[in-house]
Amino acid sequence: MGVAVPFPETQPAGYEWFDDEPAFDPERHLQLEEPEEVVMLADLGYDPAEIATKATQVAASSPFRILSDEGATVMLGVARRLRSLARPAGNRIERMSRGGCYRSRWLRDLCTSPEVSDHLERIYGTAISPHPMPVHLGHINYEPSTIDTAVDKWHHDTLPLDYVMTVTDPALVPGGRFEYFLGTKHEAATLAAQDRTPPPGRTAVPEFGGPGYAIALHGDMVVHRAAPLAELTERISMVNGYIALDTSRDDQSRTADLIIVDDHESLWTEWAKTAAWRARGQLQSLIDELEFTSDRDAVIAALESAVGDVRRAIDEMRAGEKMTEHYGG
Known part of the structure; x- marks a missing residue:
């Protein structure tokens, strides 16, 4: 497992560790199993040219087990x-918790587990790291207060790759199923512009085997949601983020959406470190690969591209709050 940016050794202001939880033990708490199938981005209708710039060609896996019963x-x-500590994520999610890896060492160690990362790396078919922004590690969604509201509306993620794990037993939860659109996010945007959402006939509803099962997802490319409940009951899921180690791939992030979601005590620093990590990789590639040329404009373009993530981060930080994006429903 590679590591893009190491997990911070210190906590942001206002965070304290839980002092009475078990230590994470991969031998006791993990039970990693293989998915039976994998859906590719091409299966959803994406063009080869667009796929070529993304973290992986994989769209989603079928559910597979990550945690043991004890885990x-x-x-x-x-x-x-x-x-x-739950709060809204804009107008997309009524109740969610982020930053838990700064409070629970067990959750931190699960979310940065090399065993899980290596397992997902084989599923995705590309080198990955736990996401360098810890706010993207161990995101937890809770049931809303009414049954006419989706747990999480139709959307594509603010990060490239993740898994979505059932925390409560889905067999005991009426409704609230994880669903994803068998189409592209461009099609979903067209539907949303018509005040429509993905139709049931083009929606996959994977069957999770129990708590601790997950689906590997190309979150930036696969439009998905957690549907409304049929009855009010406890319904919890966890999302853990990853990033491709190949910094020549598209950024595939919408970090500006997080300004109204995440704690600013951690967000700005995490965002800056992630942009700097991507720029470092691209600058190193420029050092290694730039040939002699009299084409000044080409060299300028190469430099601008290498620091593009940093410049975009600065611009978006300065621009401030924006509403989180979603497709409704």
């Missing part, structure tokens, strides 16, 4: 403990 029990306990 699933600990995960549920951590999620319940973090519930008191």
Whole structure:
């Protein structure tokens, strides 16, 4: 497993570690299994030219097991403990918790586990790292307060890659199923412009085997949601983010959406480090690969491209708050 940016050794202001939880033990808490199938971006209708610039050609896997029974029990306990910190994510999610990896060492160690990262790396078919922004590690969604509201509306993610894990037992939850669109995000945007959402006939609804099962997702490219509940009950899922180590790939992030979502005590620094990491990789490629040329404009363009993530981060930080994007429903 590669590491883009190491997890911080210190915590942001206002965060304290839970002092009475078990230590994460991969031998006891993991039970990694293989997915039965993988859906590719091409299967959803994406063009080869667009696919070529992305982190992986994979769109989504079928559900597979990550946690053992004991691990699933600990995960549920951590999620319940973090519930008191839940808040909205714009107008997309009514109740969610982020930054939990600055509070729970168990959650941090699960979300940065090399065993899980290596497992997902084989599924994605590309070198990955746990996301360098810890706010993207261990994101937890909770049930809304009414049954006429989706747990999480149709959207594509603000990060490239992730897994979506059931924390509560889906067999005990009426409704609230994870669904994804069998089409592109461009098609979803067209539907949204017509005040429509992905139709049931073009929606996949994977069957999760229990708590601690997950689906590997190309989150930036696959439009998905957690549907409304049929009855009000506890419904919890966890999303853990990853990033391709190849910095020549598209950034595939909408970090500006997080300004109204995440704690600014951590967001700005995490964002800056991630942009700097991507720029460092692209600048190193320029050092290694730039040939002699009299084409000044080509050299300028290469430099601008190498620092593009940094310049965009600065511009978006200065621009300030924007509403989180989604496709409704």
